[in-house]
Amino acid sequence: MAAPNAEWVLMYRGGLTRSRIAALTRAPPSTVGYHLAMARAADPGLQTAHENAASTRARVSVQGVARMRQLVAMVQETGRYPSRTSPATDERSLAAWLERRRHDATAGTLAPAYRDGLAVLPDWQRPPRPVADEVRWQDRFAALVRYRAAGHDWPRHKTVPSGEEHDLGLWLHSQRQKAHRGDLHPAKAQALDKLLPGWRAGRQRGRKPRNGSGNSD
Structure with missing residues (x-):
């Protein structure tokens, strides 16, 4: 495993402790500590960011980080943000997650890990x-x-x-x-x-309605 582990560093920056990261990722605490020590040495501001995030109790979970990565991948691949009215359950869940992060950002309680991770998306708080x-x-x-x-x-x-x-x-x-x-x-x-086959032509004269009633729709 390449050190430092980017996901662990992101979680630490978001306020999670070494033991919490180890519990969430099922990794030995000593291994997590080693990676975080390397990250702090490379980034002097990491410890301060961690303490600030912890003091505001900003919550970052493994699932949340996974959601963020899924969102970034979707926007970069499709050029659009998820819709809450999408027929796909996963997309609706992702849209709800993004809405909560936007609310957190407006309230000033967005976890730094999410703030930094979402920064790669242009104007993610208000889509262009x-x-x-x-x-x-x-x-x-x-x-x-x-x-x-x-x-x-x-x-x-x-x-x-x-x-x-x-x-x-x-x-x-x-x-x-x-x-x-x-x-x-x-x-x-x-x-x-x-x-929606037939969308170009639309209604056909004399065609029996799909619902089988005598009405037109």
């Missing part, structure tokens, strides 16, 4: 507009998938003045326009084709 737009797109997409899975026909926006159907119909109309102009990102078009 392109990222926020992507999150909104994913939210609408997931909502439409659920709407169709519930047995509804394609949503309308002109004949329905408000409500979920209107909002989804307006969003779907926008995607069709972008696709027609060639402005829709290929990955988004592929996602729509895969999970």
Whole structure:
């Protein structure tokens, strides 16, 4: 194992003691102590950071560090932050974790380990507009998938003045326009084709509604 262990140093910086780190990682306390001693020698400010974090009782866990790494990997790979309305349970959990860290940062109680680890993400406390737009797109997409899975026909926006159907119909109309102009990102078009086949054409005249009733949706 390369010394010092980066994960142990991160946990120590966040206020955890040597014994706590050893217990969480199931490593011998003496081994953890050796790694931390090397880290303190290389970084004179580490001990102060540890004491400051411990004094504010900032909590950092192995699971929290894993969540942070998962978040960083996702944002760097996809260019977007997790959505709380995603159909994927893991992504919703990650979004909830990020929301708590944003709250901690606003309250001034964010653990230094999280602060330093999340610093690699641009403006993570308030996603930049392109990222926020992507999150909104994913939210609408997931909502439409659920709407169709519930047995509804394609949503309308002109004949329905408000409500979920209107909002989804307006969003779907926008995607069709972008696709027609060639402005829709290929990955988004592929996602729509895969999970919402027929989205380009929409409602068909004379077709029996999916829910089998006499109503149009």
